[in-house]
Amino acid sequence: MKMPLEGLVILDLTRVLAGPFATMMLSDMGARVIKVENPAGGDDSRAFAPMLNGESAYFMSINRGKESVAINLKDPKGKELLLELVKKVDVLVENFKPGTMDKLGLGYEVLSQVNPRLIYAASSGFGQYGPYSHLPAYDLIIQGMGGLQSITGPDPEHPTKVGSSMADILAGIFTVIGILAALRAREVTGLGQMVDVAMLDCLVATLENAIARYVVTGSVPRPAGNDHPSIAPFATFESADGFVNIAAGNDSLWRKLCDALGIGELAEDSRFLTNSDRLANWPELKAIINEHTRTKPTDHWVKVLREAQVPCGPINTVDRVMADPHVLARDMIVSLVHPVAGELKVPGVPIKFSKTPGEIKGPAPLLGQHTRSVLQEMLGLDQEAIDELKEKGAIA
Amino acid sequence: MKMPLEGLVILDLTRVLAGPFATMMLSDMGARVIKVENPAGGDDSRAFAPMLNGESAYFMSINRGKESVAINLKDPKGKELLLELVKKVDVLVENFKPGTMDKLGLGYEVLSQVNPRLIYAASSGFGQYGPYSHLPAYDLIIQGMGGLQSITGPDPEHPTKVGSSMADILAGIFTVIGILAALRAREVTGLGQMVDVAMLDCLVATLENAIARYVVTGSVPRPAGNDHPSIAPFATFESADGFVNIAAGNDSLWRKLCDALGIGELAEDSRFLTNSDRLANWPELKAIINEHTRTKPTDHWVKVLREAQVPCGPINTVDRVMADPHVLARDMIVSLVHPVAGELKVPGVPIKFSKTPGEIKGPAPLLGQHTRSVLQEMLGLDQEAIDELKEKGAIA
The missing domain is CATH 3.30.1540.10 (formyl-coa transferase, domain 3)
Incomplete structure (x- = not known):
């Protein structure tokens, strides 16, 4: 065994950031990640600037080491293909707005009938239940609602969002933990389950001592710039x-x-x-x-x-940061060669395993690059059947 | 099976934040966490203000659901006890400065001889190797060195640290992922391994599009307040x-x-x-x-x-945040009753498992509260032997 998650197969329906960040981590630890994309353009973030020879650096960075299969999930034939793939995988991850998969006829109830061992992980802004679950969520909105913005900033009057999309990233990371813990449960019970991760919940869970301080003192924590509240200098x-x-x-x-x-x-x-x-x-x-x-x-x-x-x-x-000798010594900046974009530097794998080290398996896929190979290998479809599905617009 | 990590036993040598946050998450998902503390005061954070009836709210918040065993690791008898405990557990977690466990004669090389199935997770500021590994690290220092502070703030001239200890928290969360992935590897190989997580690596891994933007455009990302760089309003x-x-x-x-x-x-x-x-x-x-x-x-x-x-x-x-109906509907604020401090509200479990939900197992332990029960149950020591160890100062 080379990598710790070798043998694990993930069906990845995620787009943009939180979900793709989660499946990137799974791929970096050895899982096979099959990214299912909409044939009409694929993951939205393929269009996010800045571009390198027409390819999005943002997309390439967090979708490295994955395979891309372009399937139209609104097409009945495409839906059938997805159900067949679900039978062959360990985990499905999605970060649609709650209810989207149900509307497609591909909700957890349906998929768990097809594959009772399936772990179905859903990452969203507010989660699958609760009064706000239907509301649209962006990182900024969640950083505001979750309290993080209220304790970050130069002074009490200027709450400031964190410069990276921390709410998305935390949701992605907690989704990985949910998946790995559910896999462990499956080894005992033989059954999969649904894992629901909300960006807002993740922010509340990481407010750290702000909650403890407020609960005990009644004083509401505010942005304190770069000063420590109780140690000087x-x-x-x-x-x-x-x-x-x-x-x-x-x-x-x-x-x-x-x-x-x-x-x-x-x-x-x-x-x-x-x-x-x-x-x-x-x-x-x-x-x-x-x-x-x-x-x-x-x-x-x-x-x-x-x-x-x-x-x-x-x-x-x-x-x-990217030139720091310590960062480089720990392989935290890695060069990838993409067939179209060329060389791209991306962050490395932050967990160092002594016996089964993680590794970036390769560049990000082109849209539909692996449609043919995955359908052949996993579902046993021949060239003719694949060509027909393509003509009918079910795949690309 | 009620909780996903039921049956897993963790020996927890961690203090303050990153490590305890990791073992808190493991406990919340069902693992048994045995916190080994220095008899002279225990975890430093037991002394962190503010206090509730003399008990630290900070400590109680992130050490909920754990057992406390007070062992003096500098005492030869204490060391022996630890080696015996190592034989009985799945995972050991520590967040000492690199080299500390080796100096105690309890480094990974020694412990893996005693228990080849042991997963040894070490969380630190700069990691176990690399030119800075010996340097002292605090959250502020790492937020600065890892780039997060350089992209957070009201404007380009005022880089600002994130209001929570995000470097510590991210290291804690990534440590959980490392442990769970190593457990999966162990199921295949039968062997444990060392998992090395550095706060600085975690920050580099979560810089998100800041790296992609810099690599492609050559323009160095700066704090941009609360404005989106490419969407308005x-x-x-x-x-x-x-x-x-x-x-x-x-x-x-x-x-x-x-x-x-x-x-x-x-x-x-x-x-x-x-x-x-x-x-x-x-x-x-x-x-x-x-x-x-x-x-x-x-x-x-x-x-x-x-x-x-x-x-x-x-x-x-x-x-x-703590009064928000959605946050409450998702059980993200939970009341604990501590035997000395009384009632305390803490953040809930942010991963919602449909079949094996996580749960806060109980309040934080008093120092050495479980010394007797753990040594009896896990090592078969009788009252007399325990009393003798106590008199000699090996335990408390």
């Missing part, structure tokens, strides 16, 4: 060419920090002796530290503070 | 009492939005006809919409826009 400071993050979590680190900044006398200042002192006089202290950190570039401070063993780091922009 | 607007998120993703939604705001004529304005027009004249358009949305409270707009089927939502603060 533990914040972002200005440098000559940008910023430096410094996390001096205790009195000993505080003294080391003062020495490294060349302001050793500050450690003896009665305003800043203990963490409580430093919190009480935080605006003053922050100004003093900034005055010093502003005199030299970030790289200087990172070097000096690391030598002094004070936790610190730069705010890396994406270009710097 | 798709942003946060001001209301009479706060904010409202509106996501009008196409021309038809744009017209619906204008009608709902009572400014139908704007849809015919040549400056705003197409998405490209609206992006080109975005500052102007944003000002006009804000002028209207500022006249009424958020609840008004959410009601009106939902009726008009325009995707929208409030920016809920944590108190509102």
